Amino acid sequence: MITSEHELRALCQRALQTKRVAIDTEFFWERTFYPQLGVVQLGLSADELYLIDAIALPSLPGLGGVLADENTQLILHDAVQDLQILSRHTGSLPRNIFDTRRAAGFAGLPSTISLANLLQEMLQITLPKGETRSDWLQRPLSEAQYEYALDDIRHMPELCDRLCAMASERELAEALAEEMQSYDDPSLYADLPMDAAYNRYKPARWPLPRRPLLYTLSCWRETEARRLDRPRSHIMQDADLMAIVQYAPGNDIELNAVRGLARNTLLRHRAAILNAITAAATIDPLTLPETAPREERMSTEFKQRVETRIKGIKEKAEKTGLDPALIGPKADITALV
Known part of the structure; x- marks a missing residue:
């Protein structure tokens, strides 16, 4: 595990040269407003996997430069929460994100799929679940914790490649790239108003x-x-x-x-x-916001129009292999009817 600033800065320089990094975090969140970051996982390849001690290095020196580098692809699963935590610790805004969870929706799979299920579906790899509720603030970490944390990033580059290939087969590569650009929005990583x-x-x-x-x-x-x-x-x-x-x-x-x-x-x-x-x-x-009375009931005719629009969107999405959930929530569709 990386515990010194010198080691971490050296690793981050290598990450910038690699141009592609798998990232994950492990944290504890029970008695605080913000999650308590315990470990950051960084993968340069399937064989080069590292754990960073976020307790010894809370500001994660050097990692902010990796997060903010437009030329370094960051591969995560269900990216926003991890990136919110990392952004708060480093003070940097993430760029060039590839979220495998979201990308699954462009490959004929649910866009809310878990990493374990996605790896099983795509690569026939089964992840152990024993450390899901583990204490990531304890030191030293157990051997099981080490393996669990590394497994979460070990297959991410291959998973990214497979998802991109499947999206291309469905002629959804451009739509997938556009979806990933939405992660460059700084408001995703700021505290809510x-x-x-x-x-x-x-x-x-x-x-x-x-x-x-x-x-x-x-x-x-x-x-x-x-x-x-x-x-x-x-x-x-x-x-x-x-x-x-x-x-x-x-x-x-x-x-x-x-x-x-x-x-x-x-x-x-x-x-x-x-x-x-x-x-x-x-x-x-x-x-004050949200003070205007909201229409709690819609007419039967209006409800039918909304459901017809949702059905049409779902049918069109399914023909292309796109998860209908990516089109937008029901509230957004209702607003457009």
């Missing part, structure tokens, strides 16, 4: 006067969770947040009277909750 914390509670279902407090409380909790790197529930439970919004206290006395609110929450966060209440009073609910 604060509006996302608010939208988790489906604000359109809340009475209009309650939405400003829902917004200020949810955004405060999200900010604290990120700052302290703790799960949202460690800052405030959903039940407590919704109880406050439902009761809509206007001052400290009314806050004390909120039913179902844990006393511990008040002891820890009274000032912050009162600040959120004060801030909410200054917000026009009509200026």
Whole structure:
């Protein structure tokens, strides 16, 4: 395992010369807001496989240059989460991505297929599953952990080649290349905007006067969770947040009277909750995102038109060997009808 900056920088230089790298990560995610990165796997070929100790080298010196190099192809499976973690640790934005999971959808397979199933289907290789829930922060790693981590990248270049060949056979090579370019979007690797914390509670279902407090409380909790790197529930439970919004206290006395609110929450966060209440009073609910009432029911005729469009898309996709799920979610198709 690579544990020194010198070793890692040397490996990254070789990776840049190779122009093609398989990457994976192993992490632990239970008591923090962000995943705790334990190991990074780097493969230059089927025989040149390396593990990087992300605990000894948290900023992963040199790896950011590999991620950001437009001339070095990065091969991953289900790429976004791994790249989000690596981008946060290195400060670099990934480029030139090949996601084998997504690419499977252009080769006559589901675009949501697991790596184990994809390797079995394409290469008749069976991956062991014993270390799926392993502790990747422990040191030293076990021999089983080493083998598990290396197996995840060992066959990625061959898998990439096979998927590209199958997409070409279906005359989908250009579409596959275009799909992979979407991974160059920097927004994929950034923290979600604060509006996302608010939208988790489906604000359109809340009475209009309650939405400003829902917004200020949810955004405060999200900010604290990120700052302290703790799960949202460690800052405030959903039940407590919704109880406050439902009761809509206007001052400290009314806050004390909120039913179902844990006393511990008040002891820890009274000032912050009162600040959120004060801030909410200054917000026009009509200026908040997702506040316009949504049509919960569609007419029977409209539903039939949507289903007809979805059926047509599915039939056309299946004829070309393209996974219909790649066309877009039902909500997007509905918006176009």
